[in-house]
Amino acid sequence: MSATSSKRRPGVRPAIAVTVGEPAGIGPEISLRAAWARRHEVNCVLLGDAAFLAMTANDIDPEIKVSALSLMAVRNGGLPHFGPDRISVIDVPLDAHVVPGKLDKENGRAVLATLDAAIEGVRAGWFEAVVTAPLQKSTINDAGVKFSGHTEYFAEKTNTPQVVMMLAGPQSLSGQLLGEQLRVALATTHLPLQEVSAAITPDGLARTLDIIHADLRDKFGIAAPRILVCGLNPHAGENGYLGREEIDTISPAIAAAQARGIDARGPYPADTLFQPKYLQAADCVLAMYHDQGLPVLKYATFGNGVNITLGLPLIRTSVDHGTALDLAAQGLGKADCGSMEQAIGAALAMANHSLDNKK
Numbered sequence: 416m417s418a419t420s421s422k423r424r425p426g427v428r429p430a431i432a433v434t435v436g437e438p439a440g441i442g443p444e445i446s447l448r449a450a451w452a453r454r455h456e457v458n459c460v461l462l463g464d465a466a467f468l469a470m471t472a473n474d475i476d477p478e479i480k481v482s483a484l485s486l487m488a489v490r491n492g493g494l495p496h497f498g499p500d501r502i503s504v505i506d507v508p509l510d511a512h513v514v515p516g517k518l519d520k521e522n523g524r525a526v527l528a529t530l531d532a533a534i535e536g537v538r539a540g541w542f543e544a545v546v547t548a549p550l551q552k553s554t555i556n557d558a559g560v561k562f563s564g565h566t567e568y569f570a571e572k573t574n575t576p577q578v579v580m581m582l583a584g585p586q587s588l589s590g591q592l593l594g595e596q597l598r599v600a601l602a603t604t605h606l607p608l609q610e611v612s613a614a615i616t617p618d619g620l621a622r623t624l625d626i627i628h629a630d631l632r633d634k635f636g637i638a639a640p641r642i643l644v645c646g647l648n649p650h651a652g653e654n655g656y657l658g659r660e661e662i663d664t665i666s667p668a669i670a671a672a673q674a675r676g677i678d679a680r681g682p683y684p685a686d687t688l689f690q691p692k693y694l695q696a697a698d699c700v701l702a703m704y705h706d707q708g709l710p711v712l713k714y715a716t717f718g719n720g721v722n723i724t725l726g727l728p729l730i731r732t733s734v735d736h737g738t739a740l741d742l743a744a745q746g747l748g749k750a751d752c753g754s755m756e757q758a759i760g761a762a763l764a765m766a767n768h769s770l771d772n773k774k
């Protein structure tokens with residue numbers, strides 16, 4: 416599978432799959448709003464329940480027109496390319512009526528089916544990238560499918576042994592946007608904290624650094640990415656007095672990456688690394704676990720951040736937030752769709768870089 420296996424036809428907008436996520440959350444609304452906002456530059460094809468999305472679109476703004484496509488028809492005849500006066504929806508029917516803000520495990524498998532259809536569509540060349548709206552991980556598990564996140568699911572479904580979760584967004588200081596991107600990648604993803612140390616291995620870290628280096632170069636156009644690596648322990652282990660992972664695992668992995676020509680440095684104490692003077696000299700910070708890196712990123716960029724899965728044979732981006740059931744329960748018009756718009760923009764930019772690399 417190639418990240419951009421489809422060739423662009425002149426005058427035809429690039430097509431990107433947007434899975435609408437947990438139906439009781441804000442995913443359907445932000446998918447429709449963001450697809451409509453960016454419709455002149457990109458053909459966002461939504462994957463979800465067509466009747467539900469048509470009704471939601473009409474409630475948001477009767478100007479938003481939705482055209483339902485059957486998955487079978489697209490399989491047989493390819494993806495039709497309409498103009499920007501409507502949003503195409505590939506129908507993946509839900510199993511239960513949606514009550515905003517109220518989770519229903521009956522719909523868990525239909526949510527997963529949208530991810531499968533998106534992956535199928537990239538393989539078939541219908542889409543250049545996939546953007547995922549947030550789903551409720553617990554509901555998929557309640558539906559009987561072991562599931563820890565899109566990141567791990569896309570890795571498994573594309574037979575990719577290792578991927579890297581990276582979130583990115585514009586840096587801000589005291590509410591003012593600074594222009595530079597803050598990128599935070601994670602050495603481990605959705606793991607209970609007590610399993611984190613054992614999951615950080617020299618080989619795993621080596622592959623993580625290789626993936627970050629290759630994807631920042633090939634999909635972001637950064638010729639020689641500079642990666643700063645956090646330690647795991649307070650004060651990066653304080654010379655072994657506060658933990659040995661830095662000495663035994665992280666430092667050797669960084670040294671080996673440097674020997675392969677990768678500009679990786681560290682390990683640095685995570686509590687001091689996230690200062691402008693260090694971040695200015697970095698294209699990406701590698702944090703050791705979810706809650707070491709993401710609170711900083713979200714504090715700095717919430718509402719404008721993008722979640723990107725590196726290392727996949729396809730382009731997948733997502734929002735920097737969850738299903739916001741509290742907002743969905745209050746009705747339409749409460750959620751900010753800025754992150755969804757950014758996720759679509761990032762997917763398009765990555766697809767453009769991948770195409771440029773092939774020329």
Ligand SMILES: NC(=O)C1=CN([C@@H]2O[C@H](COP(=O)(O)OP(=O)(O)OC[C@H]3O[C@@H](n4cnc5c(N)ncnc54)[C@H](O)[C@@H]3O)[C@@H](O)[C@H]2O)C=CC1
Pocket residue numbers: 441548549550551552553565722733734735736737738739740741742749750751752
């Ligand atoms: N990519 C994905 O599919 C993700 C899914 N999740 C799922 O979301 C569920 C809920 O997670 P929470 O920790 O409650 O985080 P959350 O992001 O859903 O909500 C946290 C707070 O942020 C607010 N918020 C979130 N998105 C917003 C938006 N677009 N505009 C305005 N306010 C917004 C919510 O109202 C809430 O007050 C989790 O159970 C998890 O499974 C979480 C993160 C990513």
Ligand SMILES: NCC(=O)COP(=O)(O)O
Pocket residue numbers: 563564565566567709722733
């Ligand atoms: N906190 C980020 C997150 O949970 C993203 O999960 P996913 O993109 O792997 O579903």
